[in-house]
Amino acid sequence: MEASTSNILQYQTIPNESETGELFEFEALLEIRERDGQRGIASRPNNFRSTSNTTRRLSPSAITINNNNDGSYIDIEQQGFFMRRDRDKLVLVMLKQTAGPRHLRVKNCFGMLLAPGRNLRQSDMHLLEMKSAGQGQHNPRVYVIEARWNPGAWNFEVLNTETPRDTRVFMSVAVDVTFEGLDESLRFIIECKARIFQQYERFWFPPRRAVSETYRLLAQKTMNELSADPCNVIHDDQLKVVIFESTTERERQLSSSAFDGDMERSPTRHMPTQLIHPANGSDSDSDEPLLSGSGDVCRECSEDRLAAWNEMIDLWKQTPEQRPYGLNSLIHDGIPDVLRGEVWLLLARIGPVQADLVQAYQMLLEKECPSEAIILRDIHRTFPAHEYFTEENDKGGQKALYRISKAYSLYDDEVGYCQGLSFLAAALLLHMPEEQAFCVLVRIMFDYGMRELFKTGFDALHLRFYQLQCLIKDYAHELYSHFHEIGIETHMYASQWFLTLFTAKFPLQMVFFIVDLFLAEGMNTIFHISLALLKDSNKELLHSDFEGILKFFRVNLPRKYRTEVAARELIHAAVKLKISHKRLSKYEKEWHELKRQEIESQDPLERAQRESQGLKEQILRLERENDYLARELVTSKICLQERLDTTEDQLETTLNQMIIKNRDCEELADRERKLREESEFIKQKCRDEVARLEEEYRRSEGVIVEYKKICTELGLASDEDKRQFRKLKRFIASKVSGCDRCSNELADCLDLSSNSQRPSSSLSTYDGEGSSVGSTTATNDTSAMHMMELVEKLQQYEQHIRQVELELAQTKLALVESQCQNQDLAHQMSVSTLLQNGSYSVNDNRPAWLRKTISSLREVAQAHGVTGSGFSSGSEENNVNFHSKFRQHQRSSSNASTTSTNHITNKYTGSQTDRR
Known part of the structure; x- marks a missing residue:
C-alpha cells in the first residue's frame, strides 16, 4: 500500500490466516x-x-x-x-x-x-x-x-x-x-x-x-x-x-x-x-424492485410452431364460440408474440367489430371523470421501464392508457377506477389498439370475475386469500407453518398478485405468459401461478425471517423470472398442479361459515369500536391524502406561476417580433406594389414598342416586296433591251457585210465597246460574217445614212440600258438598306423582349450560349457580307464598298460604250470623207 501525506490507511486485502495479531x-x-x-x-x-x-x-x-x-x-x-x-x-x-x-x-x-x-x-x-x-x-x-x-x-x-x-x-x-x-x-x-x-x-x-x-x-x-x-x-x-x-x-x-x-x-x-x-439495477447489493414493464420479450418463433398457430386460428375463426381441440396445449407453451393480440381477442370472444363497446368507449371519452387526478397520478407509475409509456414517447402510450382508465371508471359505476387496473390495461395496449384493449378489459372484469375483487369491502378478495392460504397448507405445509410462525399473512404478498394479475412487478415475458393462461383458464390461473411461485422459492423462503421474506417477494422473486426459459418453466409447473374446483368450493363454504360465526360472536360495542377505529384510520388516511393533494396543489401553483411568467415573457418577445415582422411585411408590400407598377409600365412600353416595330416590319416587308417586283420588271426590261440590241447589231453587221472596210471598223468598234459583255466567240462570228460578205454596195450613200441612223439608235439604246442598270442598282441599294433597317428593328425588338423578361443588362448578362451564338453569326456575316436573310446589321461598311464598286463599274461601262460609239462614228465619217 502506498503511504499518503496524511498517513491515512484505507481498505486493504485480507492477509493469510497464518499472520497473528x-x-x-x-x-x-x-x-x-x-x-x-x-x-x-x-x-x-x-x-x-x-x-x-x-x-x-x-x-x-x-x-x-x-x-x-x-x-x-x-x-x-x-x-x-x-x-x-x-x-x-x-x-x-x-x-x-x-x-x-x-x-x-x-x-x-x-x-x-x-x-x-x-x-x-x-x-x-x-x-x-x-x-x-x-x-x-x-x-x-x-x-x-x-x-x-x-x-x-x-x-x-x-x-x-x-x-x-x-x-x-x-x-x-x-x-x-x-x-x-x-x-x-x-x-x-x-x-x-x-x-x-x-x-x-x-x-x-x-x-x-x-x-x-x-x-x-x-x-x-x-x-x-x-x-x-x-x-x-x-x-x-x-x-x-x-x-x-x-x-x-x-x-x-x-x-x-x-x-x-x-x-x-x-x-x-x-x-x-x-x-x-x-430501481431496476441488477447488482447484487440492490434492494430495489424491478420496475413494472421491464424485461425483454422474445419475438422469435419457429416456422413449424407459427404454422400450427395459423392453422389453429383459421379453424377457430370458422366457429368463434367453440375453441378448437388442442388449443390449451399450444397456450401452455406460450402464444407467439406476433399473434398474441389476435389470440387474446379470440380468447375474450371479441369479434372483429364490437360496435356497442366501441361506441360506448367513444362516448365515455367525452364525459368528465371524477377520478381523473388519481388516474393521472397512477399513469406515471405504470410500466415506467417500457419506452412506449414514457413521457418522451411520441406514440402516446400514456395518453391511450389514460383514456382507457377513464372510460372504464365511467363504464363501471359500482367499481369505478381501481388502483392497479392500469397495469393490466398497459399489458393489453402493447398488443392491440386502445379500442380493442378497452373491450378485452371489460370482458376480463365482467366475464372473468375480476371486478368482484374490487367491490366495496373486498370480501371476494379476502375469500381468494383464504382459498390460497388453504392451498398452501395442503400443497406446501412446511412453508405454511413457517409463515404462520413468523406472522406472514397471505395479503402481505398476494394482494398485488390478485389485483394486478401479476403485471405490476414481474417481467413482461412472464406477464404475457400469465395473461395467456388467464384468458384460457380463468380465475383459477392465479392459484396455479401463486402455488408454483411459492413451491419454486420454497428453500429461500424457509431460510428467511419476516423482513427477509417481504423483501424476497418484493425484490428477489420477480428477478428470478427475467429470462424466457425461467418464465416458461414456471408456467409448465403451474399447469401441472392439480387444483380441483370442488376443493375451492369447499374452501369458499368454510370461509362463509367463518364469517358468519365471526359476525355472531362479535359484541355490538366491540363491533362499534372496530368500526370507529376503521373510520378514524380512514379519516387519518384522508387527511394525509388531503395534505398530499394540498402540497401537490401548492407545487402545481408554483410551477404554473413559473410557467405563466415564462409564457408571458415569451408572449411579449413574440409580440415584439410580430410587430417588427408586420412592419417588415408592410415595407415589403409597398415595395412589391411599386415594383408591380414599374413592371406594368415597362410591360406596356414594351407592348407599344413591339406593336410599333411590328407595324414598321410589316411596312418594310411591303416595300421589299414592291422593290423586288420593280427589280424583276427592270430585269425583264433590261433583258429585252439586250436582246433587241443584239438583234440590231446583227442587222447592222449584215448591212455592212458588203464593205470590208466598214466590216472591219464595225468589228473593231464592237470589240472595243463590248469586250466585257460579249464573249470572243461572238466577235469571231461577226468577223466571219463580215469577211464572208465581200465587197458589196457599201459605197452607197443611202447605206451610209442608214448607218448613221443605226449608230444613233445604238447610242440611244445604250443610254437607255445605262439608265435601266442605274435604276436597278438604286433599287438593289434600297433593298439592302431596307433589309439592314429591318434587321435593326428586329434586334431592337429582341432587346426589348429581353428587358421585359429581366434577362438583359447593360453589361451583357446574357447566357454564355447566346453570346457565343451571336458572335459566331457576326463572324460569318463579316466573312460573307450577308446572312441567310440578307445583309447583316454589322456589315454596313461592306454595303458601302459594294455600292461604290457598282457605281464605278457602271461609269466604266458607260464610258466604254460612249468611247466605242464615238470611235465608230469618227471612223465612219472619215471613210465617207475619203470616198468623197
Missing part, C-alpha cells in the same frame, strides 16, 4: 439532520446502544415528522436517506469499539469528508466544516463527530438535485481518526443511498433505521524506540495496522473475487461507481 471491531452510526427556519438544528441524542447488525433502530422520540419548521432527523427507509434540497444539514458520525482485547481511545479526528458516489478515491472526497468532535456525554466510550454540510456548494450539486421517481443517489461519508497506540490514522467510510426531494417536502413515514457500518481492525505489536540515546531507551507497546476494512468492503471483495481472482486492490484503482442507482 490483535483483532478489534468498531461500529459507526451515521445520522443527518436538516436545519429548520426557526430553532436551528435539533440536538443529537446522547445515548448510543450497540447492535450487531449493520443497521440500528433509532428511538421513536428522536425522529419527528417533518411537517413543521423545527429541526429534525432526516427520514430513512431501506432505500436510504430522504433529504430535501437547499437545506443546511448537520452530519453526525458516532464511533464505538464493540470488541477487542483492550480499549483503543480516540486521540484526535482530522476531519469529516463527504462526496456523491461510492467506492471512491481519496481525492474524490470533499472536506466538511467541523463543528465538534469528542466523547459522548453519557457514554465516554462513544466518540461523536459533528460537521456542517452546505448542500448548495458546487461539489455537492448531485446531492442537491431532485432525484427522479424510483431512483436513488449514492453518497459516501468518511472520518479520519487517530487512536492511541496505533501508528497510523484510520478512515471510516460509510456508504449509503439517498433520495432528494424539493425544499418544502413533508414526509409521512414512521421512524426507520439509521445507517450503520461495522469495521474490523487487525494490528500487530511493535517496539518503538523513543530516544536515540543508547543509555535512555524506553520501550512501549505500539500497534501496527495490518488490516482495516468494513463489512461492506469485505463482501464486495468476496463477490468480485469470483471474477477477478485474488488480486490485491489498490486505492489508486478505486473509481466512483453507480452515482445514480436506478
